[in-house]
Amino acid sequence: DARVTQTPRHKVTEMGQEVTMRCQPILGHNTVFWYRQTMMQGLELLAYFRNRAPLDDSGMPKDRFSAEMPDATLATLKIQPSEPRDSAVYFCASGPQGATLYGYTFGSGTRLTVV
Amino acid sequence: AQSVTQLGSHVSVSEGALVLLRCNYSSSVPPYLFWYVQYPNQGLQLLLKYTSAATLVKGINGFEAEFKKSETSFHLTKPSAHMSDAAEYFCAVSGQSSNTGKLIFGQGTTLQVKP
Numbered sequence: 001d002a003r004v005t006q007t008p009r010h011k012v013t014e015m016g017q018e019v020t021m022r023c024q025p026i027l028g029h030n031t032v033f034w035y036r037q038t039m040m041q042g043l044e045l046l047a048y049f050r051n052r053a054p055l056d057d058s059g060m061p062k063d064r065f066s067a068e069m070p071d072a073t074l075a076t077l078k079i080q081p082s083e084p085r086d087s088a089v090y091f092c093a094s095g096p097q098g099a100t101l102y103g104y105t106f107g108s109g110t111r112l113t114v115v
Numbered sequence: 116a117q118s119v120t121q122l123g124s125h126v127s128v129s130e131g132a133l134v135l136l137r138c139n140y141s142s143s144v145p146p147y148l149f150w151y152v153q154y155p156n157q158g159l160q161l162l163l164k165y166t167s168a169a170t171l172v173k174g175i176n177g178f179e180a181e182f183k184k185s186e187t188s189f190h191l192t193k194p195s196a197h198m199s200d201a202a203e204y205f206c207a208v209s210g211q212s213s214n215t216g217k218l219i220f221g222q223g224t225t226l227q228v229k230p
Binding site for chain 1: 149151157158159160161164205217218219220221222223
């Protein structure tokens with residue numbers, strides 16, 4: 001089965017450090033989402049790309065978060081500087097053209113702990 | 116704009132009993148609706164989707180959901196719960212056009228299955 005691959009699976013870092021999370025969408029998928037999951041807020045949409053262009057990043061704190069797709073096989077989410085409140089599980093999801101019809105495939109997530 | 120409300124953050128049923136997880140949506144455009152399941156320490160897996168073809172949708176693992184436009188609901192049911200159904204369930208909505216394709220999730224419902 002085709003999978004969305006996220007690395008690393010777990011990350012523990014100290015407050016103030018830069019964190020980079022990576023996502024390899026399924027080959028041929030042109031839509032990529034980044035979500036953050038916490039107990040308090042549930043699943044929050046951070047950013048949304050189609051054909052590598054950002055369509056919506058209104059859910060992302062702009063002062064410290066950035067999301068990019070350097071090429072069609074890689075999406076990155078960076079936090080600089082990281083803060084304890086950023087501790088969460090970050091999910092990437094991808095979908096093909098017309099994914100609104102077919103649904104999206106999620107990766108296993110990156111569990112981030114900022115101490 | 117779209118939103119989803121899942122009624123009940125925790126639902127507990129006995130093994131063999133009916134499972135009913137409630138979801139109500141709000142959408143300014145014709146919606147697509149989805150149910151995802153998340154097992155502990157895993158990503159989200161698509162259970163089923165409504166894409167305007169049929170109002171009663173059957174998914175994996177014996178789950179089904181019915182789209183009721185008049186009630187703006189998309190409740191998830193399973194006739195007989197199994198221990199392996201214990202997980203967190205998320206209802207999600209997106210618009211049908213590619214311009215409104217971002218997936219918005221409800222807060223989730225944790226299903227507990229008692230022996």
